[in-house]
Amino acid sequence: MYSSRGPYMDVQEIDLINELNIYTGLDSFSEDALEKELAQCKGLGANVEKLRSLGFNALQLAEIRKGLESDKVDVNKYLDSSLSWTDMEEMRLEMVQGIDMSEYRAKGFDNQQLYQIRTGISDGVDVSVYAKKIYLADQMRELRRGLSPKDGVPIIFFQDPAFDSLQMREIRRGLQVGIDISTYAMLDIPHMKMRAARLSAQDGLVFTEAEIRKYTASILEQMHQAHLDNVNISSYVKRLFDAEQLEQIRLALKKELPIDNYMTADMRGEAIKEIRLGLEEGVDVGKYADVAYNWKQMHEMRLGLEHQIDITPYCKPLYQADQMRELRLGIEAGLDISKFSSMMYTAKDMYRIRNKILSGELQSTVSEDSLEGSVFDRTGGVSDQTILLSSMLENRDQYLYVSEDKMKCWIMLPVRRDGISYTEDAIMTFLFKTKIRSGIDRKSIKQALLNPEPKEKYLIAQGKEVIDGADGHFEYFFDYEKNNEVKVLEDGSIDFSDVENIQQVKVGDKLAVYHKATKGIDGFTVYGELVKAKNGKEVPILKGDGFMIMSDRVTYVAKYAGAISVEEGNVYIKKVMILPEVKITDKKIDYDGVVFIRGDVHAGSEIRATGDIIIGGHMESSDIESKCNVIIAGGATCPTKGSIVAGGDVTAKFFDGVTIKGHNISSNYFINCKIEAKGMLKTFGRQGVIYGGTAYSLEGIESAEIGNVSGARTTITLGANTALLAEYSNLQKQISREAENLKNLIIQRDKLQELGSGNPQIMQLKIKVNAAIAIKQQAIKNLADKKQKLDSDVEKGEKAMAVVTEQIFAGTIIIIEGLALKITEDRKTIDKIVFRTDPKKEKILVF
Known part of the structure; x- marks a missing residue:
């Protein structure tokens, strides 16, 4: 996208531009997108061969197509492949809105500045206030928003072009929420400090100008977070702890950990973090809470304690952290580390020797006087x-x-x-x-x-056979395998008969006892060769929340009463609210923990919980929201209104007329529901059915039947939906816009370099442009990171398919990746029917 690299670009900037080409040069757009745009242009009467020969990319073709669709646009004015798609978009929108931008274009405003001026004119803003070359495009944007008839504020407080765009934004936002911006609305206060002061003031903690000037933005943020966490870190701030240290102290104080007993002011934040994590896990942090160790060494010692090994052999400050790691791994594997524990060995040497011992390549010989x-x-x-x-x-x-x-x-x-x-x-x-x-x-x-x-x-x-040591293991005093999950019966349907047996514990209940690993007993052959026994391995301590380790270091007990569950190997005790039923006359339930209703949830109820919501009876026309899972034994019926929103999975005996959002969603049957699953959508058993309503699933759907004999309209949508694709496309365009802006900023920076450095005004402009470049680079990186996360969802959507194991009825519509297939006749199967798109995403295949 950016080919003119200029004489002043450094290697980092060149790498950034090359990376941007991956995101914005349309390598990320498939060839299919190009062909689809060409096909649509052809349908609008365009000469496709000419467009193809000119080498337009998909985004440029999209602008040509949009121009052809409008009777107000003359696409010939921008039918030039040397123009970027953003240039084309700007010219097209000028014609659509009937705004003549020739005056501003003649003055040499770049594309991004033109966009801000045109948008201001369209919004009825007096653009003469900011339509000046002294303002960069991002500054123009903030002034335009400040002048907005709807959300306008007095821009006099941030109209000075010496403010960068982010400073302008913080002042504008402060004015919009009605806080006193006088303590931070100054040119020499960086935008990060402004942001920290603004957000803190919005939450009731107002910093003085002196505090804003005295402390870094990061320290101000920690003071703000401490205010929200209701902990006092003022004494540590006065003792000049830095932001990294304050963050770890704050987190420790929030959990009431005795961090002061172990840390010192000369420990880095990362070192204090290792102490905090050790205290959270209940290990003996006194063994490594010493300034003689750096944080990486502390990390290795903490991991050793968490794996319940004797760390004494490597608790020596002269060992490097990577040497400690090799010794720790050796002890965890039950090896004789004396063979490589000498400080003369580098970490690589230790690694090599450790692996030779593990493979059996390195062995010892028994001394003759020790043999029987x-x-x-x-x-x-x-x-x-x-x-x-x-x-x-x-x-x-x-x-x-x-x-x-x-x-x-x-x-x-x-x-x-x-x-x-x-x-x-x-x-x-x-x-x-x-x-x-x-x-x-x-x-x-x-x-x-x-x-x-x-x-x-x-x-x-x-010879003497070796006796290997036994690995350490936990003896549990609760059902470790049970996780409040429903059971699937032999016929495939869901059994909720055990849903009421939620595992509960009381304060002080013994949860587990750890049995330490035993050492092995070596053997030998008739030739006197030593056969080294394997020592048992210690396993890591239990992790999670709601319990503590007793002083014997092997017994785990509950800190408070609640529901116990195991998630990804970690044990959690969550506070639990148990109710016989919920009626409309009850007040709204908003609980930090698990909510368990033994009976029914009657119409008109509202329940919100940070943990699971488990209903032993039936739910009718209510709104339920959980950050975890929702399980309904008796099913859910919502003839008028009702919804279920879950951060995790949603499962019920049946759903009738319910709006459901969750990750994996499953039931015996769904009738006239509106479903949105970010994972899989499933029904169970040979009677499982989905009919009526709409069902969306990112990853796919499995059901015995879809639709019904009456021909009720049932729409199944799979893969990346319109909203996800729109978000993805907008993100790509946003990256492209930012890259265009970055290109313009670099061009301006290079021009300023040529002017020399004698003029103070030029120097000020250089500082402003360089700051804007750094901000833009970071913004692009953040957008690229966000795009990577969306890539995963889009990839999952590309593999989505519908699997029917019994019958699909006429009247069902299946949409996969935007391709639609209407089922016109009933179709049965003795095995299964699979619907998925072909590799080119041109049609839906049926197997």
Whole structure:
């Protein structure tokens, strides 16, 4: 998008522009978008071959198409591929609105400035106030909004062009909400400080001008957050703790953790964070809360304590954090870390040795004096025994047999023709010469010599099998596997019979006891080789909320009464409100925890909760909102109005006439509902059905039946819907606009560079433009990060499909990725019917 790089661009800016080309150069738009725009232009009478030959991209073609659709636009005025799509858009909108911008264009205003002037004229604003070259486009925008007839404010407070656009915005917003902006509306106060002061004042904490000037924006933000959290950090502010430190102190005080007992003023914020996290998890932070350690070292020691290992071997300040990590991983794996714990080893060396031990490549040999049944050379120069031994050694394979795993050794004693008898000393010496060193059974040798059978093998040595240590494990005193979930019966339908058995705990209830790992017992082979046993591994401490670890470091108890659940391996105790039923005469329920209603929720009720909402009975025409899951055993009926909104999953026996929003949504059947699922939409069992109403699912739908025999209109929409695609498209356009603005700013910056630095006014302009460039770069990065998150949803939508396992009825409409298919006749299946789009997204395929 930006090809003129100019002599003053640094490497970072070039990289940024290259990255922007990925987002805004329409690499991110598919070839399909280009062809669709060409097809639409052709339908409006355009010469498609000419458009194709001129090399327009999809966004440029979109502007040409919009121009062709309007009888007020002459597209020939901007039918130039060298114009950006934003240039085209500006020219098109000028013609649509009948606004002559030639005067301003002649004065050399850039595209973004023209946009602000034209928008102001359209809104009935006196643009002469800001239609000046001294203002950048973003400054114009703030002045235009300040002059707005609807939300206008006295712009005299931020009209000075020396203010950057973000300073202007903070002053304008402060005026709009009616706070006293005099404490921060000054040129030398950065916008971040202005923002912190404004937001704080809106929440009732007003900073003086002296405080705003004295403290950084980050410290002001921490003071504001402390005010909201109802904690006092003023003494720490006075002691000159920085913002990172204050954030960790604030979070610790909020949870009433004894952070003062362990931290010191010379610890960095990250170090205090490691202490805070350790206190939250209940580990002995005293073992690492020392300024001798940096935060990375503290991190490794905290992780070791959380994994319940003995961290003493690596609690030495001279170890680097990456060395500590290798030692920690070695201890967690039950290895003998003495082989690589020397400080002479780098972390890479430690990594290499640790992995050699893990793979068995590096082993130790047992010292001979530590083995049971060791043997030594006993020939003593006896002539007949020397002859016997020499013969046995020459034909050793006829005498000695060792198992493949080297753990057993047998001997055979063939008949000798020379009259020499086998003796115990000869056999012991033979074993010594053949390196059989351990596990020798002298009794077996003596027994074999009493009456040897020439073809019989005698087991005369055995190694010692290793005994691996047992891993640490938790013994739970609640049903760890149960998570207040509904059950699916054999026929596929949902069983809610157990929904009332929500797991509850009381204050002080024992939740779990940790049983520590045991050490392994080493073994050895008959050759005296050490077979290293594996020590049991400790497992991390329990994480979550609502419980604490007792002083024995193995017992976990509930801190307060509530509902206990396990989510992604973490244990949570949430306060629970239990009600027999909810009626319209009851006041609105707004609860920080789990709400459990044993009976019915009657029409007209309102329930909101931060935890799950579980209804043991039936819900009728009510509004329910949960930040977690919603489970309704008796089903939900909303003949007039009623809605369910959940941050998690929504499940009920049935839904009738309900508006439902959630992640995964499931039921036995849905009748005339309005459904919006950000995950999957499912029905259960061979009787599961969706008919009537509308159902949207980002990831797909599975149901036995869709529609019904009466032909009730049922619309199923899958994949990225219009709202998501519009958000995605607008985000891409927003990135493109910001990139265009950045390009103009860089051009202005380069021109100012050529003018030199002697003029104070020029210097001021340089500062302003450079600040605007930095702000714009950050804005583009933030938008790009947001786009990445949307990419994931769009990708999921591209794979969406509808699966019908029994029957789909005529009258059903299936829309996938904007493509529609109307079912004109009933269709049954003995297996399943699958609806999805073809790879080119041109039609819906049916399998």
